[in-house]
Amino acid sequence: MTPSDVKATLSFSDGSPSMELPIYKGTIGPDVIDIRKLYGQTGKFTYDPGFLSTASCNSTITYIDGDKGELLYRGYPIEQLAVNCDYLETCYLLLNGELPNATQKAEFQNRVTNHTMVNEQMQFFLRGFRRDAHPMAVMTGLVGALSAFYHDSTDINNPEHREVAAIRLIAKMPTLVAMAYKYTVGQPYIYPKNDLSYSGNFLRMMFATPCEEYKVSPVIERALDRIFILHADHEQNASTSTVRLCGSSGTNPFAAIAAGVACLWGPAHGGANEACLNMLEDIQAMGGVAKVGEFMNQVKDKNSGVRLMGFGHRVYKNYDPRAKLMQETCKEVLQELGLENDPLFKLAMALEKIALEDDYFVARKLYPNVDFYSGIVQRAIGIPVPLFTAIFALARTVGWIAQLNEMIADPEYKIGRPRQLFVGSAKRDVKPLAQR
Numbered sequence: 001m002t003p004s005d006v007k008a009t010l011s012f013s014d015g016s017p018s019m020e021l022p023i024y025k026g027t028i029g030p031d032v033i034d035i036r037k038l039y040g041q042t043g044k045f046t047y048d049p050g051f052l053s054t055a056s057c058n059s060t061i062t063y064i065d066g067d068k069g070e071l072l073y074r075g076y077p078i079e080q081l082a083v084n085c086d087y088l089e090t091c092y093l094l095l096n097g098e099l100p101n102a103t104q105k106a107e108f109q110n111r112v113t114n115h116t117m118v119n120e121q122m123q124f125f126l127r128g129f130r131r132d133a134h135p136m137a138v139m140t141g142l143v144g145a146l147s148a149f150y151h152d153s154t155d156i157n158n159p160e161h162r163e164v165a166a167i168r169l170i171a172k173m174p175t176l177v178a179m180a181y182k183y184t185v186g187q188p189y190i191y192p193k194n195d196l197s198y199s200g201n202f203l204r205m206m207f208a209t210p211c212e213e214y215k216v217s218p219v220i221e222r223a224l225d226r227i228f229i230l231h232a233d234h235e236q237n238a239s240t241s242t243v244r245l246c247g248s249s250g251t252n253p254f255a256a257i258a259a260g261v262a263c264l265w266g267p268a269h270g271g272a273n274e275a276c277l278n279m280l281e282d283i284q285a286m287g288g289v290a291k292v293g294e295f296m297n298q299v300k301d302k303n304s305g306v307r308l309m310g311f312g313h314r315v316y317k318n319y320d321p322r323a324k325l326m327q328e329t330c331k332e333v334l335q336e337l338g339l340e341n342d343p344l345f346k347l348a349m350a351l352e353k354i355a356l357e358d359d360y361f362v363a364r365k366l367y368p369n370v371d372f373y374s375g376i377v378q379r380a381i382g383i384p385v386p387l388f389t390a391i392f393a394l395a396r397t398v399g400w401i402a403q404l405n406e407m408i409a410d411p412e413y414k415i416g417r418p419r420q421l422f423v424g425s426a427k428r429d430v431k432p433l434a435q436r
């Protein structure tokens with residue numbers, strides 16, 4: 001971290017001694033005020049629920065400029081990665097800091113491909129779930145259970161274990177998500193086929209059956225690969241922070257990633273794609289584009305509890321660059337499948353247009369996020385709505401691992417332990433039952 005020449009001074013109106021706080025500069029983005037000695041020197045904590053102003057770590061992986069609507073993985077703009085690279089190159093970049101050359105790419109691809117199968121016992125574990133279980137409930141269990149199958153890669157403090165766990169997780173997530181799907185629909189699992197691409201293999205495991213081979217469409221394969229790239233990492237969001245916090249106790253990588261899966265599930269985070277598609281289907285059922293105005297009035301009414309899902313973001317106060325790319329992909333996929341007139345896509349475009357012009361959204365800088373269009377693409381590909389967040393988890397796994405490994409390798413890392421402002425009862429005595 002580069003120290004700044006500027007220092008912050010914290011003073012107190014009650015005459016307590018003031019304190020000088022160092023400031024560090026990032027390569028880009030806001031400086032940070034180092035408050036690590038604050039409690040030791042003043043006996044006070046900072047208070048920042050929801051981490052609105054708190055950097056929880058330093059990182060070299062992903063940078064977001066929320067005002068500009070810019071997203072960089074290791075310095076590369078997401079728009080360039082989405083057009084020039086595939087998902088496995090992006091994984092290599094996130095894990096290693098540089099894009100692979102041709103040899104490195106082939107080796108990495110080979111390693112991932114050789115780990116796509118899961119232990120055969122895994123399917124018996126899966127059978128313990130109800131067939132109608134939500135795929136994210138299943139994924140939380142399956143990912144956590146990997147630690148019970150791969151004992152030789154569970155020591156988070158061993159760099160080799162971390163590397164093998166990373167490859168295993170990236171390789172096995174598509175197999176597990178496809179197994180979760182096949183289990184729900186009661187079809188036999190389809191084993192991975194290693195001469196297909198990462199995305200092509202996933203599509204085949206999802207949609208082939210033993211009776212009928214699945215022919216991978218290059219347009220759909222590319223679209224899915226782009227969905228994976230766009231979701232690969234997003235700096236210190238809720239699930240990534242969960243993975244870091246969970247891993248900070250020294251737990252094994254599979255358990256830490258399972259914690260990320262659980263966090264991602266929520267509708268304010270990765271569950272938004274499912275919630276967004278359900279919202280679009282509800283509006284469509286109410287009358288579609290003609291009812292957009294009525295729906296928007298509900299969204300703007302604070303008492304209704306209705307939010308425009310797929311809109312708004314803690315960091316982006318401009319168009320989420322991933323949403324633009326996703327909208328492009330959406331058009332390509334719908335065209336490939338002859339669904340150009342898809343009513344939900346039309347409805348989404350109408351909602352977006354109205355929201356972008358409406359004072360409520362303009363004043364709060366609310367723009368579409370990645371989830372606004374990703375659900376429409378996935379639905380068109382044939383992915384069932386409840387599986388959307390599992391696809392997100394599949395893609396985000398590499399980001400979680402890269403962030404986790406960065407934390408463990410940081411000599412300054414400590415177990416995460418936030419403090420609190422206690423506002424409950426002061427010390428009091430327990431009265432005997434008869435007197436309470």
Ligand code: ACO
Pocket residue numbers: 267268269270272299306307308309310311312313314315364366369370371
């Ligand atoms: N619809 C309507 N109003 C909204 C929305 C929305 N989608 N998002 C924010 N607002 C309003 C809030 O009501 C609030 O208004 P106020 O200032 O009058 O009280 C203001 O905008 C700020 O919103 P906050 O909730 O304080 O913003 P925060 O940064 O905490 O939340 C979040 C961000 C959770 C993403 C929010 O915008 C939201 O709920 N969006 C819908 C869910 C969604 O799409 N999540 C996906 C995020 S991207 C991802 O995880 C991949």
